[in-house]
Amino acid sequence: MSNKKYFGYAGKILTVDLSSSDYVVKDTPFDLIVNFMGGKGFGAKILYDELKPGCDPLSEENIMVVATGPLTGTLMPASGHITLSTKSPLTGIWLDSHCAGFLGPELKMAGYDAIIIKGKAKKPTVLVIKDDGVSFEDGRDIWGKFTFESQELLRKKYGENCQFMCIGPAGERKARFANIVSGGRGFGRGGSGAVMGSKNLKAVVVKGTRGIGIYDLDGFMRICTEAYNELTVSPDTGGGRPKYGTNSIYSFMIEAGAHPIKNFQTGVFKAVKECNEDVLDKKYYKRHIACFSCPINCSKASRVDDGKYKGKFTEGPEYENMWSLGAQCGNSNIGSIIYGEHLCDEYGLDAISTGNVIGFTMECFEKGILSEKQIGFPTNFGNDDAIIKFIKMMAKGEGVGELMSQGVRQMSKELGKGTEKFAMHVKGMEIPAYDPRGAFGMGLAYATSDRGACHLRAWTLGDEILDVRDRMDPFATEFKAELVKNQQDFFAVIQSAVVCLFLNFGLTQRHITRCLQSLTGIKEWKTTEDILKIGERIYNLTRLFSMREGISAKDDTLPQRLLREPTKEGPTKGVVVDLDTMLKEYYLIRHWDREGRPAKEKLIELGLDKYKV
Amino acid sequence: MPIADHKKCTGCRICEIICSIQHHKEMNPKLAMVRINSNWPWEDKVIICRQCKKPKCVEACEYEAIERVDGCLRIDEDKCTACLECVKACPFEGVVVSEITGKPIFCDTCNEEYLCVKWCPHQVLSKT
Amino acid sequence: MKVKIKAKFFAMPRDYQGDREIEMEVSENFEEALEEIDSRTKIGIKEKLDKRFVILINGRNYRKVLEDKGKLEEGDNLAFVPFLGGG
Numbered sequence: 001m002s003n004k005k006y007f008g009y010a011g012k013i014l015t016v017d018l019s020s021s022d023y024v025v026k027d028t029p030f031d032l033i034v035n036f037m038g039g040k041g042f043g044a045k046i047l048y049d050e051l052k053p054g055c056d057p058l059s060e061e062n063i064m065v066v067a068t069g070p071l072t073g074t075l076m077p078a079s080g081h082i083t084l085s086t087k088s089p090l091t092g093i094w095l096d097s098h099c100a101g102f103l104g105p106e107l108k109m110a111g112y113d114a115i116i117i118k119g120k121a122k123k124p125t126v127l128v129i130k131d132d133g134v135s136f137e138d139g140r141d142i143w144g145k146f147t148f149e150s151q152e153l154l155r156k157k158y159g160e161n162c163q164f165m166c167i168g169p170a171g172e173r174k175a176r177f178a179n180i181v182s183g184g185r186g187f188g189r190g191g192s193g194a195v196m197g198s199k200n201l202k203a204v205v206v207k208g209t210r211g212i213g214i215y216d217l218d219g220f221m222r223i224c225t226e227a228y229n230e231l232t233v234s235p236d237t238g239g240g241r242p243k244y245g246t247n248s249i250y251s252f253m254i255e256a257g258a259h260p261i262k263n264f265q266t267g268v269f270k271a272v273k274e275c276n277e278d279v280l281d282k283k284y285y286k287r288h289i290a291c292f293s294c295p296i297n298c299s300k301a302s303r304v305d306d307g308k309y310k311g312k313f314t315e316g317p318e319y320e321n322m323w324s325l326g327a328q329c330g331n332s333n334i335g336s337i338i339y340g341e342h343l344c345d346e347y348g349l350d351a352i353s354t355g356n357v358i359g360f361t362m363e364c365f366e367k368g369i370l371s372e373k374q375i376g377f378p379t380n381f382g383n384d385d386a387i388i389k390f391i392k393m394m395a396k397g398e399g400v401g402e403l404m405s406q407g408v409r410q411m412s413k414e415l416g417k418g419t420e421k422f423a424m425h426v427k428g429m430e431i432p433a434y435d436p437r438g439a440f441g442m443g444l445a446y447a448t449s450d451r452g453a454c455h456l457r458a459w460t461l462g463d464e465i466l467d468v469r470d471r472m473d474p475f476a477t478e479f480k481a482e483l484v485k486n487q488q489d490f491f492a493v494i495q496s497a498v499v500c501l502f503l504n505f506g507l508t509q510r511h512i513t514r515c516l517q518s519l520t521g522i523k524e525w526k527t528t529e530d531i532l533k534i535g536e537r538i539y540n541l542t543r544l545f546s547m548r549e550g551i552s553a554k555d556d557t558l559p560q561r562l563l564r565e566p567t568k569e570g571p572t573k574g575v576v577v578d579l580d581t582m583l584k585e586y587y588l589i590r591h592w593d594r595e596g597r598p599a600k601e602k603l604i605e606l607g608l609d610k611y612k613v
Numbered sequence: 614m615p616i617a618d619h620k621k622c623t624g625c626r627i628c629e630i631i632c633s634i635q636h637h638k639e640m641n642p643k644l645a646m647v648r649i650n651s652n653w654p655w656e657d658k659v660i661i662c663r664q665c666k667k668p669k670c671v672e673a674c675e676y677e678a679i680e681r682v683d684g685c686l687r688i689d690e691d692k693c694t695a696c697l698e699c700v701k702a703c704p705f706e707g708v709v710v711s712e713i714t715g716k717p718i719f720c721d722t723c724n725e726e727y728l729c730v731k732w733c734p735h736q737v738l739s740k741t
Numbered sequence: 742m743k744v745k746i747k748a749k750f751f752a753m754p755r756d757y758q759g760d761r762e763i764e765m766e767v768s769e770n771f772e773e774a775l776e777e778i779d780s781r782t783k784i785g786i787k788e789k790l791d792k793r794f795v796i797l798i799n800g801r802n803y804r805k806v807l808e809d810k811g812k813l814e815e816g817d818n819l820a821f822v823p824f825l826g827g828g
Binding site: 073074075102105109160161183184207208209210211212213214217221228232286287288289290291292293294295297301313314315 | 620634637
C-alpha cells in the first residue's frame, strides 16, 4: 500500500530522541517537499532550523538527518541512494554524506522520507524500524564488533532482508573521519560514524513492506525506458564503467597529471604499468555488483588469489581508494589496497581521508618531522606494511594513530614545522583523488565545496579534458566558475532527488526533471530551471549553515602546495592553480559578496530571506 | 518458463521493481513474484517459479493450496498455512515467500510477457 | 613527411585494441595519419571518434592542437580516451 497523498514520497518523517527513547511520526510538510525536494535539501532545511549554532558535533546536541528523496527506491535507474546530513566532527561545518546500496529504498518502503536522530542513548543502542514499529534495543552485545560481523549478527536477529546502518570500532571511539557502513557500502566522508558513536547508536535496522506510488504511470514508464536506453549507449555508463568500475579513468588520470602522487608531490607514477584498471579487471575483479535499480553495476567484488594478501577481498576497490591507499602513499601493491579498503570498511573509517592522512604521515617521516621512534616503524612511501598498520592504529587510536585519526588539519596543527603547507585538505576535509594542477576546475570545486574538499559537488574533469565542444583548457581559468556553479546546483538536485551522481554520465538534466514530474505530479516543478532553482537554494542554505559555524571567504582556498608549489616533472610540470581569478568570478556568478556571503537579493530570489548571513 | 543464469546476476532488483509495477501499479519489491537473494559479495540468486509440468511443490503441499490456473501455479491463501513445505520441495529453489503474508507467491508470467525477463539489464533471466 | 608518434589507448579503446600503447610511423598530415592508424588498429576511429572517444595530442584536444600547429610532429603522444566520468 503506497502513500496516496504525495506520489513518489513515503509521506512521513520519523523523529527519534535517543536520550528519552522516544519517537514521533509526522507528515512530511508539503512546503519542505516543494522547496527542498528531499535528501540533502531536507537535511539543509531541518539542520539550519533545528541545530543549535556552534554546538559540539560530538555532543548530544548534534542532529543526524537521514533522508531519501522522491526518486529513491523507484524504477529510475540508480535510485538506491540515501543521504545523511549533520554537523561534521572532522570539519566543524556542514556535512552531507551519501550511501549507495539498498538502505534508501528500504527506509522509504518502511514508510519514511527521513529519520531525524537526536540526543544520546545512555548505553549502546540499536534502533530498529520495521514499518510502523520503532524500538530501541540493547546494542551492548555487538558494541566493539566489526561492521560486517555486526551486520551478520543483526541479520540473524532481525531477519534476512533487513538493511542496516552500522558503525565499527572507529566510530565507537569517535575517530574524526569514521564512516557508517551499510551492506558493503557506506556513508563515507566527514565523520558521520563518529556522530553516531557519540550518540551511543551502534546500528539502525530497517525493514519496510510499503510501496511507492506513481502519479503518471505511463509517462513515468516512458521516461524510465528512455533513461535505461540512454545509459546503455553512453560510452561511460554503457562502456567503461560497467567493465572497469570507477577505475575506468585510472590510467588516463595519471596520463593527464590529474592523479596526485605521494601526497601531491608529483604527477608521475611509473608503477602504473603494473597497477591499473586493466590488471584489476583481469586479475582481481571476480564479479559485478549493482545497487538498487542500477544497470551500470560499477561495483566489483575483488579477491586476491596469491601473494602475501592471498584470500583478502573487498567490494571495490574504487577509484578513490585505489588512489588513497595506492598512489597517494606511493603504493602499487593492489593486494594491499584491497586489504586496506576492507579494513577501512570493517573498522569503519573513511578510506579517502585514511589514505590522505597516511600519505601526509609518510611525507612527514621522509622529511624527518616524524621519527621512526615516534611512529614505531619506518614509513617511507610505498611501504604497504605500514599502510595496513596505520589503518589499524587509526581505528583503535593506538600510538600516532590517535593523532592521525583526527584528520590532516589537526595533525599538521600539532606537528607545526611548516607541515600546514602540505596538509592536503580544504576546511578540514582531506582532498580526494584529483590533482587540481591537472585541471583547474577541480581547484575551484574543492575550494567552494560546501563540505570541504570534495569531488562530488562539482566534477569538472570531463568538461575540461574530454570536452567535445572544444571550449575548455584544463590549465586556464576561463569558464570554470560557471561550470562549477552549475554542477554544484545540479548535483545538489541529484543528491536531493536522491539518486546516484553517476547518472550524470549518461543522462541529462531534462531526464531527471521529466522523471520527477511524471513520478510526483508536483505542479511547481514545471521546467529544468525550476528544478535547478531548488539546487541553488540548497547550495546557498548549506553555505549559510557553514558561515553560521564560522567559515568565511578566507576558508575558500587550497593548500599552499597547490597554489605555490609547482610539480617538478610530468604532464603538469611547472603548473600551479590560479584560484583567485576563478574564485572572484565564482562569487560574482553566485551573487555572493567579496566575503563570500550570499547577497540579500539572491536570498530573496531563492526564498531564503528569513535566513541571516 | 523463466530460467535464471545466476552467475550473471548483479543483484540490481530491477526484476522485482518491474514486477510490482506490473501487478500492483506501485513500486514495492516486497510484493514481487520474483526475488533476489543476496550472499554479499559473492553471489546474487534469482528466485522465480519455473512453472514445472510436474511440480514438486504441489505434491508436497498437504493442504492442496497450490493449484494451476490458466497454466500458472497459484497459491490459495485461504488454504495455505505457511508451512513452507513447498519451499523445501522445490528442486530449483524457485519458491518466493512473501515477507508480508509469509506465504508463497508464484510467478504469473505476465501473460507470457515476462516483464522481468525483458527488463533484466544483463540477460540473467530468459524464457524457454 | 613521416613522423614517429606514440598511440596510447585508454579504457574501452584499449579493450578493443588489446595494447596499452604502440609506436608507429605515420604521415604528418593529421587526416592521413588517422587513416593509417585506423587501418592498423582495431578501435574504429571512423565511426567512433568524437562519438565514443576523443583524441588528445600531448594531453590537449586534437582540434585545438591542430589549430595551433596544423600537423603532427615527431614524438607526439596521441591518447585515445573515451568520454568517461569520474569515480
